[in-house]
Amino acid sequence: xLEIKNLHxxxxxEDKAIIKGLTLTVPKGEVHAIMGPNGSGKSTxxxxxxxxxxxxxxxGDIIWNGESIIEMEPDERAAKGVFLAFQYPMEIPxxxxxxxxxxxxxxxxxxxxxxxxxxxxFLKVVKDRASKLNIDFDMLKRxxxxxxxxxxxxxxxxxxxxxxxxxLCVLDETDSGLDIDALKVVSDGVxxxxxxxxxxxxxxxxxxxxxxxxxxxxxxxxxxxxQKTGGKELALELEQSGYAEFQGxxx
Amino acid sequence: MMNVAVMKTKFEQSLTEQFNxxxxxxPGGAAVGVARTAALGRFSALGLPNRRIEEWKYTDLRNALxxxxxxxxxxxxxxxxADLIVALxxxxxxxxxxxxxVNGGWRRELSNLEGAEGIEVAALGATLTAAxxxxxxxxxxTTGPDNDAVLALNTAYxxxxxxxxxxxxxxxxxxxxxxxxxxxxxxRFVATRNVVSIGKGAAATIVEAFIGLPxxxxxxxxxxxxxxxxxxxxxxxxxxxxxDTGKATHLSNWMVGLGAEAxxxxxxxxxxxxxxxxxxxxxxxxxxxxxxxxxxFLGRGAEHIDTTLVVDxxxxxxxxxxxxxxVLDGEARGIFQGKVIVRPDAQKTDGKQMAQVLMLSPxxxxxxxxxxxxxxxxxxxxxxxxxxxxxxxxxxxxxARGIPLDTAxxxxxxxxxxxxxxxxxxxxxxxxxxxxxRGWLSKLGR
Numbered sequence: 001x002l003e004i005k006n007l008h009x010x011x012x013x014e015d016k017a018i019i020k021g022l023t024l025t026v027p028k029g030e031v032h033a034i035m036g037p038n039g040s041g042k043s044t045x046x047x048x049x050x051x052x053x054x055x056x057x058x059x060g061d062i063i064w065n066g067e068s069i070i071e072m073e074p075d076e077r078a079a080k081g082v083f084l085a086f087q088y089p090m091e092i093p094x095x096x097x098x099x100x101x102x103x104x105x106x107x108x109x110x111x112x113x114x115x116x117x118x119x120x121x122f123l124k125v126v127k128d129r130a131s132k133l134n135i136d137f138d139m140l141k142r143x144x145x146x147x148x149x150x151x152x153x154x155x156x157x158x159x160x161x162x163x164x165x166x167x168l169c170v171l172d173e174t175d176s177g178l179d180i181d182a183l184k185v186v187s188d189g190v191x192x193x194x195x196x197x198x199x200x201x202x203x204x205x206x207x208x209x210x211x212x213x214x215x216x217x218x219x220x221x222x223x224x225x226x227q228k229t230g231g232k233e234l235a236l237e238l239e240q241s242g243y244a245e246f247q248g249x250x251x
Numbered sequence: 252m253m254n255v256a257v258m259k260t261k262f263e264q265s266l267t268e269q270f271n272x273x274x275x276x277x278p279g280g281a282a283v284g285v286a287r288t289a290a291l292g293r294f295s296a297l298g299l300p301n302r303r304i305e306e307w308k309y310t311d312l313r314n315a316l317x318x319x320x321x322x323x324x325x326x327x328x329x330x331x332x333a334d335l336i337v338a339l340x341x342x343x344x345x346x347x348x349x350x351x352x353v354n355g356g357w358r359r360e361l362s363n364l365e366g367a368e369g370i371e372v373a374a375l376g377a378t379l380t381a382a383x384x385x386x387x388x389x390x391x392x393t394t395g396p397d398n399d400a401v402l403a404l405n406t407a408y409x410x411x412x413x414x415x416x417x418x419x420x421x422x423x424x425x426x427x428x429x430x431x432x433x434x435x436x437x438x439r440f441v442a443t444r445n446v447v448s449i450g451k452g453a454a455a456t457i458v459e460a461f462i463g464l465p466x467x468x469x470x471x472x473x474x475x476x477x478x479x480x481x482x483x484x485x486x487x488x489x490x491x492x493x494x495d496t497g498k499a500t501h502l503s504n505w506m507v508g509l510g511a512e513a514x515x516x517x518x519x520x521x522x523x524x525x526x527x528x529x530x531x532x533x534x535x536x537x538x539x540x541x542x543x544x545x546x547x548f549l550g551r552g553a554e555h556i557d558t559t560l561v562v563d564x565x566x567x568x569x570x571x572x573x574x575x576x577x578v579l580d581g582e583a584r585g586i587f588q589g590k591v592i593v594r595p596d597a598q599k600t601d602g603k604q605m606a607q608v609l610m611l612s613p614x615x616x617x618x619x620x621x622x623x624x625x626x627x628x629x630x631x632x633x634x635x636x637x638x639x640x641x642x643x644x645x646x647x648x649x650x651a652r653g654i655p656l657d658t659a660x661x662x663x664x665x666x667x668x669x670x671x672x673x674x675x676x677x678x679x680x681x682x683x684x685x686x687x688x689r690g691w692l693s694k695l696g697r
Contacts, residue, residue: 051650051651073656074647075653078653079653083651089648090644090645092648092649092663093666094665094667095663095666100649100652100662103658103662104649104652104653107652107653111653143666
């Protein structure tokens with residue numbers, strides 16, 4: 001279970017608070033959506049969960065499986081099962097996709113006390129999972145994300161997620177830059193990973209992703225805190241009414 | 252400015268004085284003897300280069316090398332084949348003939364020239380002693396600059412090295428390895444010279460390795476020079492691996508002459524050197540030749556690594572490419588000087604130069620000085636230089652995927668240097684260079 005308690009976050013080198021008292025619980029087996037206007041703190045929340053150093057937690061806590069993670073390094077969190085699918089996956093020139101995937105997969109397996117995959121084992125798994133995401137295997141021989149289209153980058157993120165077998169998946173604007181077909185492939189990939197052992201937090205600005213990845217709960221994030229929580233129908237309401245009613249409130 | 256007589260340092264004094272004691276034991280006939288004496292005279296007059304000389308302003312040898320050193324002649328330090336294998340490290344697995352020198356002297360028992368088909372290899376000392384004054388004259392008429400004190404010291408004191416010849420049209424598959432090993436408990440001044448001649452339309456890969464025997468003193472100075480003549484239409488890959496333990500001084504000159512339509516690819520790896528100066532002088536003698544110089548320098552602690560290139564486009568329609576990558580940690584200092592001269596007749600010259608450094612520490616320093624001297628009007632020439640830190644966003648991305656910090660850093664550094672390593676065409680040699688670099692990287696932050 002993910003428990004975010006009264007979380008306050010600011011940029012590490014600025015005093016401006018971005019998240020101001022956010023409280024949220026996501027039990028295992030559930031998918032929760034976070035929706036909100038631009039600048040509400042959605043991406044900040046995603047980065048803080050993954051442990052990006054540019055942000056500083058000034059108050060509150062993040063508990064994952066009963067353990068506070070806010071002091072943990074990003075790789076330590078990944079080993080504990082936290083995975084962030086980036087809104088803008090980065091290009092890594094000179095590092096082949098397969099090398100990257102294998103190093104990442106075996107790093108977390110090692111830390112989780114699992115045996116590392118041998119090259120044939122790894123290749124078998126990666127081929128299988130890549131084909132389910134319509135990823136051409138040859139693409140993985142190329143440097144990570146270099147020259148990939150928006151859709152290819154997002155599918156590559158979901159493949160990484162499938163390989164690392166996380167227990168907490170955070171998807172940051174995974175629908176941005178996707179056409180309808182790509183959206184379906186990516187959503188199917190995510191849905192295939194839904195399981196009773198896994199919690200998911202889907203961050204999105206638009207409702208359309210939630211037609212494909214149907215959430216158990218929807219939270220509205222604005223002004224750095226959760227303003228409203230509801231079922232999947234809340235997403236449809238927001239599509240009609242917009243976020244205006246949650247903005248401009250006194251903090 | 253007042254003309255002040257400069258006091259000689261102890262090093263300069265000792266190198267001038269030792270000549271009388273050792274010259275009788277240096278190989279070569281009369282012509283070589285004359286060349287040696289003249290070269291010593293030039294060294295005595297010039298002294299070691301210092302910062303007041305433009306080409307040496309970042310690398311003041313006079314200031315850095317003050318301590319006297321005994322010249323290595325007839326060195327008999329005991330080195331076994333097992334020692335050699337240990338010292339070679341990743342190079343031990345490189346398949347091909349090898350010729351081995353210890354402290355500047357040829358070791359027949361450590362060398363293995365079996366399988367050196369199509370390539371003639373001999374030791375320079377023995378060749379000179381056999382009174383082959385033809386080589387002696389070639390040495391006397393060397394192609395390097397005559398005002399270079401480091402090269403003058405080499406000519407004066409060279410004890411040995413490899414004489415390599417590949418006949419016209421012969422394509423040699425396996426790389427030839429020239430090993431120069433530093434061994435023993437006392438630091439020495441060692442001077443070696445290689446003379447390489449690649450025939451018309453021939454092809455060869457030559458690797459020079461400068462390594463230390465583990466357990467030996469870390470001190471010492473190796474002064475090395477290689478003259479290489481690449482015939483018309485010949486293709487050569489020439490790689491230097493200078494990998495030591497962080498204290499030794501490495502002074503090196505490559506003098507490259509290219510025939511028409513020849514392709515020369517030179518690569519230099521520098522790591523674990525206290526002080527290094529790598530000079531390459533390349534001259535085109537025929538049209539349509541291609542030169543590709545690349546390198547990787549890895550520095551930590553107070554190491555100082557200088558690469559200075561002079562590429563002389565003397566004839567039309569030639570191409571030059573330079574790509575150097577550096578990784579600097581601690582207080583290490585890297586220097587890249589790249590001079591490209593395009594003579595008035597050298598129309599249609601195509602030259603590109605790039606030097607890129609990754610700074611792992613705020614106390615590291617990189618000095619870059621590209622120099623284009625263009626006297627022709629129909630040419631394409633460009634140069635660039637960058638110094639950057641590791642990308643923290645990329646580091647976060649890798650770590651968010653569970654990759655530990657050390658591994659993530661190594662992956663990003665490897666990807667940074669990879670572009671330069673890719674310039675090495677011979678796959679086996681490229682793997683060896685990568686292994687050396689990985690060995691260096693694995694000790695980062697420790």
